Amino acid sequence: MNIIVKSGNIIDEEVDVLISTANPSLNMSGGVNGAILQRGGECVQQELRNYLKKHDRRWVKEGSIVVTGPGALKVKHILHAVAINGFYESSSQLVRDLLVNVWKKCEELHAKTVAVPALATGYGPLSTEEFAHALHDSLSDRIAIEDLRIVLHKQEDIKIVSKILQI
Numbered sequence: 264m265n266i267i268v269k270s271g272n273i274i275d276e277e278v279d280v281l282i283s284t285a286n287p288s289l290n291m292s293g294g295v296n297g298a299i300l301q302r303g304g305e306c307v308q309q310e311l312r313n314y315l316k317k318h319d320r321r322w323v324k325e326g327s328i329v330v331t332g333p334g335a336l337k338v339k340h341i342l343h344a345v346a347i348n349g350f351y352e353s354s355s356q357l358v359r360d361l362l363v364n365v366w367k368k369c370e371e372l373h374a375k376t377v378a379v380p381a382l383a384t385g386y387g388p389l390s391t392e393e394f395a396h397a398l399h400d401s402l403s404d405r406i407a408i409e410d411l412r413i414v415l416h417k418q419e420d421i422k423i424v425s426k427i428l429q430i
Contacts, residue, residue, distance in 0.1 A: 303335030362401035
């Protein structure tokens with residue numbers, strides 16, 4: 264697997280699967296989901312509402328993954344990864360386990376290119392170091408992804424993640 268740690272706006276990535284941050288209510292109010300909504304993602308928000316309605320839920324549990332279409336993005340699928348609970352709490356273990364399941368879902372979707380942000384570090388409490396260790400621990404040789412892009416905002420975060428991933 265080719266791993267790239269880069270600076271940029273994740274919603275500009277042209278990949279098979281974009282991993283988006285999500286809150287338990289699946290409300291696209293901030294973070295990556297907020298950016299998707301601003302860029303013509305109203306149909307994605309409606310898909311998330313329909314998901315909750317179909318499952319007779321008002322929220323999903325932390326660790327959940329909900330797949331939607333791309334909206335206006337140049338991707339095939341968006342995976343909305345819930346890395347926080349309703350109180351915006353998280354842990355490295357939660358993010359690690361969530362990412363393991365994200366990679367499995369990507370394989371089910373036959374995704375070869377994937378972009379991921381630093382989960383649970385914006386509205387969530389994790390540091391970049393904690394995210395990077397969770398990411399490192401989630402990766403294995405069995406993952407079928409060919410190109411993994413970790414898209415971050417700050418150069419300092421890129422250095423931290425690159426060092427922990429040893430790339």
